[in-house]
Amino acid sequence: MKVGMSVFMQNSNNKWSDYEVYQNDLRLADQAEALGFDSLWSVEHHFTPYTMVPDVVQFLTYMAGRTTKIELGTMVIVLPWHDPVRAAEQIAMLDILSKGRIIVGFGRGAASVEYNGFRVPMEESRERFVETAEVVVKALSNERFSHEGKYFQIPETSIRPRPFSHPERRLYGAAVSPDTAERMAKLGLGVLVAIPLHGWDAVAKDVERHDKIIRAAGHEPVKPIVSSFVYVGETEKEARQGAFDYMGGYWASADAHYNFSDGHLKNVKGYEHYGVIADNAKTTTPDQAVEGFVNLQVAGTPDQCLEQIYAMRDKVDFDHLISVFSYGGMPPELTERSMKLFASEVMPELQQEGVPVTAEPASEAQLAAK
Numbered sequence: 001m002k003v004g005m006s007v008f009m010q011n012s013n014n015k016w017s018d019y020e021v022y023q024n025d026l027r028l029a030d031q032a033e034a035l036g037f038d039s040l041w042s043v044e045h046h047f048t049p050y051t052m053v054p055d056v057v058q059f060l061t062y063m064a065g066r067t068t069k070i071e072l073g074t075m076v077i078v079l080p081w082h083d084p085v086r087a088a089e090q091i092a093m094l095d096i097l098s099k100g101r102i103i104v105g106f107g108r109g110a111a112s113v114e115y116n117g118f119r120v121p122m123e124e125s126r127e128r129f130v131e132t133a134e135v136v137v138k139a140l141s142n143e144r145f146s147h148e149g150k151y152f153q154i155p156e157t158s159i160r161p162r163p164f165s166h167p168e169r170r171l172y173g174a175a176v177s178p179d180t181a182e183r184m185a186k187l188g189l190g191v192l193v194a195i196p197l198h199g200w201d202a203v204a205k206d207v208e209r210h211d212k213i214i215r216a217a218g219h220e221p222v223k224p225i226v227s228s229f230v231y232v233g234e235t236e237k238e239a240r241q242g243a244f245d246y247m248g249g250y251w252a253s254a255d256a257h258y259n260f261s262d263g264h265l266k267n268v269k270g271y272e273h274y275g276v277i278a279d280n281a282k283t284t285t286p287d288q289a290v291e292g293f294v295n296l297q298v299a300g301t302p303d304q305c306l307e308q309i310y311a312m313r314d315k316v317d318f319d320h321l322i323s324v325f326s327y328g329g330m331p332p333e334l335t336e337r338s339m340k341l342f343a344s345e346v347m348p349e350l351q352q353e354g355v356p357v358t359a360e361p362a363s364e365a366q367l368a369a370k
Contacts, residue, residue, distance in 0.1 A: 004039030012253030050257035076107035084135035100165025107174035185213035243299035249328025302345035
């Protein structure tokens, strides 16, 4: 199994300045390769302190220059907010600068504050996502391409520079609903599980549906990539309390950003399934909601964390785990301690089961042969 880590510059309680948040998370990112992580990820968000990486490709380009072998992933680029030609150019450029170390995850977003800020109607998100993804794949795959669609009319053109390592073969979509999972499959995207909002059984059904569609099209599906918040402690008591405090802080920040619990999304075309979260909020206390969220993540001693990850994998047969260590106003010293304990006691066991960290970046000849 590959094991990655993600940073996303969250300042949910405004305890620090935004500059300090960046310095804290950049210090974590700078340790990822030396600690042996296989990949480093971040996510795009805008306009609130929920997470503060408005340009995930720019961040990963910065990290490409500070690393030599670790893979670099977007979890995710939110396609409805982007011009597809520009997005394809950014991906191609990062592919070259990193010498083919990128994995690209796409999503369609779910926060009205972000859609309003970009002046894009949320009701158009699904159609915009699909069409934008189609154009990006065309641009990355073909020397020259054109497109005539509902939202984009693109004359015959070519993006330059051309990508280096066929990143269009390493595209994933963040699937959080049955409809979304099916659309990802029809586009040929793998599944990236960013947050299992509806539980691992529901994720397993989405992945099963996705794989069935892929196979019907004559292709063998790739295994999913899964993300999880992680808190590792020396004792179960310490880890559970830390997880409850700081994953709880994250969950509160997510609800403040998305406004899940007020139920407004159930009336927005394409987001009706988020109404389940609002319905659950009516019948659970805040502590119960946090406990439910924590139970979907990874928290405990190193051995307990391994057990939880294997239990997740039993339901969703993934081969790449993205671990999130910094969230919810957690002090930097606790974040670093949890991350290093995970890297020394948990990660080696996981990596022994699958793909090891590549000792050197792939050569141009190797990448050209892919």
